[in-house]
Amino acid sequence: MGRQPCCxxxxxxxxxxxxxxxxxLISFILANGQCCWRALPKLAGLLRCGKSxxxxxxxYLRPDLKRGLLSEYEEQMVIDLHxxxxxxxxxxASHLPGRTDNEIKNHWNTHIKKxxxxxGIDPLTHKPxxxxxxxxxxxxxxxxxxxxxxxxxxxxxxxxxxxAFLDDPTTTMTVDDTDGFCTDEVPLIExxxxxxxxACAEPSSTSSSCDSSKFLEELQLPDFDWxxxxxxxxxxDEKLGLWNDDFNDWGDLLCDRTKLGVDDDGSLxxxxxx
DNA sequence: AACTCTTACAACCGCAATGTC
DNA sequence: TGACATTGCGGTTGTAAGAGT
Numbered sequence: 295m296g297r298q299p300c301c302x303x304x305x306x307x308x309x310x311x312x313x314x315x316x317x318x319l320i321s322f323i324l325a326n327g328q329c330c331w332r333a334l335p336k337l338a339g340l341l342r343c344g345k346s347x348x349x350x351x352x353x354y355l356r357p358d359l360k361r362g363l364l365s366e367y368e369e370q371m372v373i374d375l376h377x378x379x380x381x382x383x384x385x386x387a388s389h390l391p392g393r394t395d396n397e398i399k400n401h402w403n404t405h406i407k408k409x410x411x412x413x414g415i416d417p418l419t420h421k422p423x424x425x426x427x428x429x430x431x432x433x434x435x436x437x438x439x440x441x442x443x444x445x446x447x448x449x450x451x452x453x454x455x456x457x458a459f460l461d462d463p464t465t466t467m468t469v470d471d472t473d474g475f476c477t478d479e480v481p482l483i484e485x486x487x488x489x490x491x492x493a494c495a496e497p498s499s500t501s502s503s504c505d506s507s508k509f510l511e512e513l514q515l516p517d518f519d520w521x522x523x524x525x526x527x528x529x530x531d532e533k534l535g536l537w538n539d540d541f542n543d544w545g546d547l548l549c550d551r552t553k554l555g556v557d558d559d560g561s562l563x564x565x566x567x568x
Numbered sequence: 569a570a571c572t573c574t575t576a577c578a579a580c581c582g583c584a585a586t587g588t589c
Numbered sequence: 590t591g592a593c594a595t596t597g598c599g600g601t602t603g604t605a606a607g608a609g610t
Contacts, residue, residue, distance in 0.1 A: 310603095
């Protein structure tokens with residue numbers, strides 16, 4: 295017997311998501327909220343397993359995601375949090391609004407690891423690296439004192455910045471207020487300008503992850519315009535909470551078919567924030 | 569222009585944790 | 590309380606795009 299696999303893999307699609315699939319997933323979640331992931335693909339008309347849908351949504355389609363490279367400040371935060379938490383990427387991500395664990399993990403592996411090694415710091419232990427040729431346990435040529443002071447300086451600077459929003463829930467700092475966050479790397483779109491042309495210019499047969507990216511470039515919702523109630527608060531976490539808790543209501547708001555170009559078959563033909 | 573190598577990141581896999589009955 | 594379902598997490602892989610030759 296044993297437990298059922300998370301999804302029946304026979305006949306299910308794998309690999310990069312197409313614009314058409316993204317459109318179906320977004321359309322369904324906005325209309326119905328994040329219901330049971332296992333059932334979602336069938337209900338949304340997707341040939342994907344629920345896990346794949348959840349991953350696509352949480353890592354790529356969620357409207358509250360920030361895009362673009364991590365800022366210096368975010369990077370330093372990741373380093374410090376990693377020193378404290380290790381590879382607990384989701385925990386680390388929870389301290390960086392709009393960033394996903396996957397994104398941080400990737401950034402760590404591709405950028406930060408190298409950067410630390412270059413600085414003579416072991417990315418695993420966050421301690422000075424021992425040189426290969428000095429296996430007799432002599433210290434790295436980089437003086438530990440200066441290294442530690444560098445780390446300490448960075449930590450202190452970061453603490454002074456992070457404490458504001460990590461420790462004080464009443465703080466009115468938002469992602470946009472935080473100098474360190476690279477919102478300037480994210481194309482900010484006025485809410486009234488957001489229009490999602492879901493109908494792809496290219497035939498679906500040519501759709502690929504590139505088409506999907508194009509679609510998402512136009513989908514960009516980085517500077518989310520929250521319903522009037524939410525806008526009274528600048529607390530990003532609160533907004534995220536509202537997003538999660540009241541997703542259905544919010545989805546209803548968005549899915550008013552007079553505002554969304556919803557075709558008869560339920561798919562979105564356009565998406566306009568009014 | 570064609571090929572190879574490197575980089576970046578989206579997506580997958582398997583296991584763990586948690587929830588439900 | 591145990592069995593199973595569902596969700597979350599971290600490690601790993603696949604691949605497109607860019608750089609170098």
